[in-house]
Amino acid sequence: MSQLPTDQLSSALRGELVVPNHPDYDRVRRVYNGMIDRRPALIARCRGVADVVQTVRFAREHGLPVAIRGGGHSVAGHGTCDGGVLVDLSLMRDVRVDPANHSVRVAGGATLADLDGDTQLFGLATPSGQVSMTGIAGLALNGGMGMLQRKYGLTCDNLLSADVVTADGQVVTAGPDSHPELFWALRGGGGNFGVVTSFEFRCHPVGPIILAGLVAYPVADAAEVLAFLRDFIADAPEELSADAIFQFAPPLDVIPEEHRGSRLIGIFLRYAGPPDRGLEVVRPVQEFGSPVLNFVYPMPYVAVQQMLDPLNPDGNLHYWTGEYLPELGSKQIDTLASYGADLPDRHSIIEVIPFNGAVTRVAADATAFSHREDSWLVHVLGQWTDPAETERCRSWVKQAGADLRAVGSGDTYLNLVTDDEEVDRVSAFWNDARLRRLARVKTQYDPDNTFRFNHNIQPAGDAGEGS
Known part of the structure; x- marks a missing residue:
């Protein structure tokens, strides 16, 4: 060099x-x-x-x-x-809110904390992820799941336009009426097509105060909790986000001493409507079973977006996978309960996310993001700090993924997977017709595959994708 x-x-x-x-x-x-x-x-x-x-x-x-x-x-x-x-792009973090048009322009290096901090000044929010340090770019380009998705869809569903530097060093703006195929591909096709230097998103009236918290149970109750959540969320208002989460109990005074440091299953609740209405909506969760933690209060939206930050600090060792389950029947629940009771490290987590509501009403071919079926997304988050534990923790995640695939669809969310999985998750995510369309866009904007460090889509003709 x-x-x-x-x-x-x-x-x-x-x-x-x-x-x-x-x-x-x-x-x-x-x-x-x-x-x-x-x-x-x-x-x-x-x-x-x-x-x-x-x-x-x-x-x-x-x-x-x-x-x-x-x-x-x-x-x-x-x-x-x-x-x-x-x-x-980490120095490019500008955020400009247009409250009159309910939109926001955000630079490609901005984090969710940057985005939420500015939009919440106007009581607005764009659907995004669950950890405030996450970059908006990678989240949005691969889909973008989070606590507003049942009501307002994925992050990519709210993209209005994007400024992109292409592989030949040109600057283009992709939107419905300008470079529409590139605009389609950016909504779920990942970082394959260029450097997105800014995004324009639609915003929605949310906050600045919402209802949120965690109702948690001993992990031995996991099967009953998952079955309850399955039935409860089917008819719950779409303002409600309710994810099941397996984790080790933190050493907090609000948790009984005998449960501190033990594995728990919680229902992570966030209600994006009026908090007083939210208290009525979440009451069945609070009254179910015998929770060891019942912590649900009105709090600032920006604080809610940071609630999982302490569980996800920079620098820890990670190996993840993600699986969609078309249903939560007895086989799926038993598999989840078994792995939730066997988390390999106090930093490891399994999250079970309802995938229903607004995300399933987007037409299948409207965006490159391909999964629009009513289902459950399981995020197996292997996380640890001791390098000596790497092989054990990684093997646990891989086995969990294989067992979940056996009772699932084989489909995944690409933001949750690494590049050394035993199956080709990229091809599994996009069907042949969609992959050919993405390959044609790749050929137009990056024919030499300059941008290859991603869940890569080969240009048409390079690996048989084009025809």
């Missing part, structure tokens, strides 16, 4: 070019998942669209692949690479 004219690129940037001998290189190359240890040849810390253009053109001129980092939270490590150019 010493032969690359890095001074030329460095002088063209408003931001900073970080190379391997730079004193900040090891800090800047680090990502959320401590399992990922990659060494880009160049890291361009961009401060604007012009920096992105200069970096992409430089990479193209010198035949270098390009990785893109928004929030750096890709569990598969897609926000970095070995030997290529890393376009680091």
Whole structure:
């Protein structure tokens, strides 16, 4: 890499070019998942669209692949690479709310905390994820699930337009009337098609105070809790998000001492309508069984969005998988209860998310995101801190995934999977017709697969996708 004219690129940037001998290189190359240890040849810390253009053109001129980092939270490590150019958007975090039109323009490096902090000033929110440090870019491009999805759909369903730097260094705006095929592909097709430097999203009236909390039970009650949630959520108002979560009980005073540090199953509740109405909606959950924790209160939306942050700190070791279950019958419940009772580490979690409501009413071909069936998404989040535990914890996640696939659909949510799974999750997510359409878009905007550090879609003709 010493032969690359890095001074030329460095002088063209408003931001900073970080190379391997730079004193900040090891800090800047680090990502959320401590399992990922990659060494880009160049890291361009961009401060604007012009920096992105200069970096992409430089990479193209010198035949270098390009990785893109928004929030750096890709569990598969897609926000970095070995030997290529890393376009680091983490300094581009501007958020501009248009309260009159219920929309927001957010830069490609912004996190959910950045987005929510500004939209909530106006009592507005865009559907997004569940951990505030997550980058909006990776979340939205692969779909975007979170606590507003039953009422307002996925993050990608609320995308109005996007500014994209393509592989040839051009800047285009994708929307319904401009580059419509690219716009379709960006809503669920991942980071395959270019560097998205800004997103325009639709907002909805939510907050600033919502009802939220956790009702938790001993893990021995998991089968009964899951069956209750299945029946309860089927008719619950769509303002309600109610996910089952297996976790180790934290050492909190509100939890009886005999349950602290033990495995629990909780129902994580968030009601996006008026809190007083929410108290009536969630009462059946609070009255079910014998909970060891019943913590449900009105609180700021931005605080609710941060509730899972302590469970997901930067730098821990992660290996995840995700499976859609078409139903929660006895086989599915027994499988979940078995693994929930056997979490391998106090940091590991299983979340069981109802996938119904608004997300299932979007036409199957309206976006590249392909899963629109009423179902349950299971997120198996293997997380630990001791490298000596890596093989044991990773093997546990892989076996959980295999057993859930045996009672599920084999479909997944790509933001939850890594690149070394035993099955081809990319092909499994998109059917042949959809994959061919995505490959044609890839061919138009990135024919040489410059942007390959993602759940990759090959350009048409490279691997038989085009016809």
